[in-house]
Amino acid sequence: xxxxxxxxxxxxxxxxxxxxxxxxxxxxxxxxYLEYLLTFEKMYNFxxxxxxxxxxGKDADHKWKKKLSKLLWEKFEETMGLxxxxxxxxxxxxxxxxxxxxxxxxxxxxxxxxxxRQEYGFVxxxxxxxxxxxxxxxxxxxxxxxxxxxxxNDCYYFSFNYTETLEKIYQIEDVLHIHGSVGExxxxxxxxxxxxxxxxxxxxxxxxxxxxxxxxxxASIQNAIVNYLESIFKDTNKLIENNARFFERISDVxxxxxxxxxxxxxxxPYLKKLSESVCKVSVWHVYWYDAEAKAxxxxxLEQV
Numbered sequence: 614x615x616x617x618x619x620x621x622x623x624x625x626x627x628x629x630x631x632x633x634x635x636x637x638x639x640x641x642x643x644x645x646y647l648e649y650l651l652t653f654e655k656m657y658n659f660x661x662x663x664x665x666x667x668x669x670g671k672d673a674d675h676k677w678k679k680k681l682s683k684l685l686w687e688k689f690e691e692t693m694g695l696x697x698x699x700x701x702x703x704x705x706x707x708x709x710x711x712x713x714x715x716x717x718x719x720x721x722x723x724x725x726x727x728x729x730r731q732e733y734g735f736v737x738x739x740x741x742x743x744x745x746x747x748x749x750x751x752x753x754x755x756x757x758x759x760x761x762x763x764x765x766n767d768c769y770y771f772s773f774n775y776t777e778t779l780e781k782i783y784q785i786e787d788v789l790h791i792h793g794s795v796g797e798x799x800x801x802x803x804x805x806x807x808x809x810x811x812x813x814x815x816x817x818x819x820x821x822x823x824x825x826x827x828x829x830x831x832a833s834i835q836n837a838i839v840n841y842l843e844s845i846f847k848d849t850n851k852l853i854e855n856n857a858r859f860f861e862r863i864s865d866v867x868x869x870x871x872x873x874x875x876x877x878x879x880x881x882p883y884l885k886k887l888s889e890s891v892c893k894v895s896v897w898h899v900y901w902y903d904a905e906a907k908a909x910x911x912x913x914l915e916q917v
Contacts, residue, residue, distance in 0.1 A: 621774055661677065726833055863887070
């Protein structure tokens with residue numbers, strides 16, 4: 614008997630006309646939380662140009678947004694784990710010099726910690742805004758494209774999407790939204806984030822070393838960097854562990870279909886786990902949204 618697994622990605626929602634690209638999230642922030650957006654993008658060394666300057670040119674806004682999209686928002690979850698750490702460290706040095714305490718870096722930890730909370734604490738609202746954005750995306754009037762691709766009989770569903778497209782449009786009852794969703798039957802809110810665990814560990818180690826050397830200023834900035842990165846970190850290993858039962862259930866799957874999932878670097882651990890969990894002789898069918906998604910998939914599948 615054939616047992617199927619369907620893996621759905623953002624291309625599935627895009628094919629249904631839903632505005633679920635990273636850039637759509639940016640548009641939502643721009644319309645509703647502009648100050649937050651500007652502060653966030655500044656962390657990645659992006660500040661808006663002075664479009665009022667007549668020497669910049671009429672198409673300056675278009676060129677700037679095109680560059681911004683390519684360098685930050687096209688592969689957002691990969692790049693969001695790479696803020697401008699050098700600038701954060703430089704800012705720390707300036708603050709320490711301005712304090713100019715005779716005791717050196719002893720006795721200033723509370724002052725520095727409060728400063729970092731004011732500077733970088735905004736990022737703690739990130740996941741809340743992701744949820745708000747998804748909640749206002751309407752699937753009313755969306756029609757199924759090809760029901761043969763989505764069949765509830767003897768099929769498991771593993772979705773990277775936050776929406777209820779499968780549940781509401783295709784009447785699928787049991788869908789694992791690995792990154793959470795805004796659905797009525799989900800236990801987890803949407804999670805968007807990077808997988809840059811190495812940098813978190815590097816700065817956590819630097820903070821411990823600074824503590825041992827009684828360098829409170831250095832310890833404070835290193836902890837601030839860790840807190841920033843952790844606020845937008847997506848712990849894929851933990852998510853896999855938390856959903857171990859699902860991966861055990863799909864051991865009898867011998868037919869896998871990927872629809873609209875580009876398998877970016879952040880999500881490679883899921884691909885490896887899924888591949889390890891299904892039957893070794895499974896047949897894989899892959900449907901991609903565009904040429905870029907196809908290229909990313911090819912690179913990902915080569916790692917399995």
